[in-house]
Amino acid sequence: MKPHFQPDTRPVAVRPIILTGDRTTGPLHIGHYLGSLRNRVILQDTHDQFVLLADAQALTDNIKNPDKVADNVLEVTLDYLAAGIDPEKTTICLQSALPALPELTMLYLNLVTVSRLERNPTIKEEIRARGFERDIPAGFLCYPIAQAADITAFRATVVPVGEDQLPMIEQTNEIVRRVNRSADREVLPEAEALLSEFGRLPGIDGKAKMSKSLGNAISLSASASEIRKAVQMMYTDPDHLRVSDPGKIEGNVVFTYLSAFDPDQEALAELKAHYQRGGLGDMVLKERLNGILQDVIGPMRERRHAFARDMDSVRDIIRAGTSRARVVTETTLGEVRKAFRLFQL
């Protein structure tokens, strides 16, 4: 495979570097597509994009179930390829196969205090959500530093995140400034958050979090009948009993999905008004949404099947991307080692 970047034709200044990725803990779903994959497909034309299969990070809270993490590396990669991430344009790489990342993490661990980590609002919230209390694995407490290692290793200046992850970017830039101060020159660039246009897509049951384990997700590999069934089950307005009744838009999952995916937003605005007046049935809307989702997921499913027929070449894509990523991350590590005057053998 031809490397997608060539220093002579693509100066760094022209193409900003973007780092994104996913923990490999399960196949991706339509929420991932809306929140990030769709954007990555667009951004790969204007950015040097690295996508990290974050298996090492996934282990920070899955060490007792490591098979799940390894088994999903290929699944997530297939989802990437299915969604239209093009390995000729985007570097897909495996986190645990990049030794520069733990090396950077260990150096950065010296720059951040334990109390600073404990104050990190994202960590605080996730510790609460996972019920860790005082039994937080040290790796979990340290993961904002590992993320800073990821971001800086690729010299990423653009990092797509949700609102809740802004403290991670802040932590990263604190480290960047410490490294640059130690080197007395700009070794690492600061990163900027790219907030996703859409918030989190709710589950088909209306719950805020969509996940395979909750059974409320539409996976990117869903069959036509699975999509149809999911849309049929979708939560709407429980008080909208007869077609003639006025219906509510807010909290109505069908409208949330239509707002996210309907290519004809003008027509959608009219449907919303009609629904609120009364006289528009849920079935009509669900039929419309089903058609749209089939159009979104259908081609992905086909691409997924095509790639899945030759898993060796999928592995090759990860191998090639990881090789490229190794060069980039080792170069950064060399610079950071110099900043901290590490002894050169």
Added chain:
Amino acid sequence: MKPHFQPDTRPVAVRPIILTGDRTTGPLHIGHYLGSLRNRVILQDTHDQFVLLADAQALTDNIKNPDKVADNVLEVTLDYLAAGIDPEKTTICLQSALPALPELTMLYLNLVTVSRLERNPTIKEEIRARGFERDIPAGFLCYPIAQAADITAFRATVVPVGEDQLPMIEQTNEIVRRVNRSADREVLPEAEALLSEFGRLPGIDGKAKMSKSLGNAISLSASASEIRKAVQMMYTDPDHLRVSDPGKIEGNVVFTYLSAFDPDQEALAELKAHYQRGGLGDMVLKERLNGILQDVIGPMRERRHAFARDMDSVRDIIRAGTSRARVVTETTLGEVRKAFRLFQL
């Protein structure tokens, strides 16, 4: 340089593996010699001995002064060679040049909780001693895990430590058992502490801690006149004013040093009795100690000068040792990665 171990002639079971090392924060002194170097010179004939130049660990509390850490890598190596550590028998290697160590550390971080680390008595004590309070660098809190990575990476079963470091061995073996349980077979051996025969040698002023920065150390590169001067300044019994007075042995640094280094312990026992009766002057004892220390340090100083004349070959010794260590540690990392089912590219 010929590698000192050859799998066909030296089965692992015959030669136990020993890991020791020093933080590269300053030249070594006679206290290091008594507490560890002297023993290493003996152990290298019966063990596969690895000695780690622990520059990465030194950074955990020296990140604001990294030059000190790098500058002392060659100094400490010269001290090793001067003390009689033979690079044909002992593998001298540079911690920061072994990427398997941070990789193992990051994996192990997932196995240990933050509260378990905070309960570590050594860490507790060192946090207090360094005045870190709540501003402990995360790297410092995590360093028992980094030490577990060091010990297990070399598959060391013998680890020379002071009494105060026993919790480190305990922490290491907890991790070993977790890894073996995850693999469902013995991937890593448990380690045993080798307690040093001698406690800590006090400074020449009688303070418990000997260190270059306190100005109370006798360095292994001290000149003949520096040794003489240090012995002359040595704290004895402040109430022993006249030769005829009875003198105290306890807390008398000259006797502490004589107990540690005098090759004729029978004669020393008589001198002690004489001193306690009265009639034995400090100067006689200091003259005796001076002669002994000159005999200990003189040959080291000469060997040091000989090695220092060819610093390229000293660097080569570190390079060769680090290459050997890389093979060993990468092999262990591969096994541990399998234990946690990491995806194999």
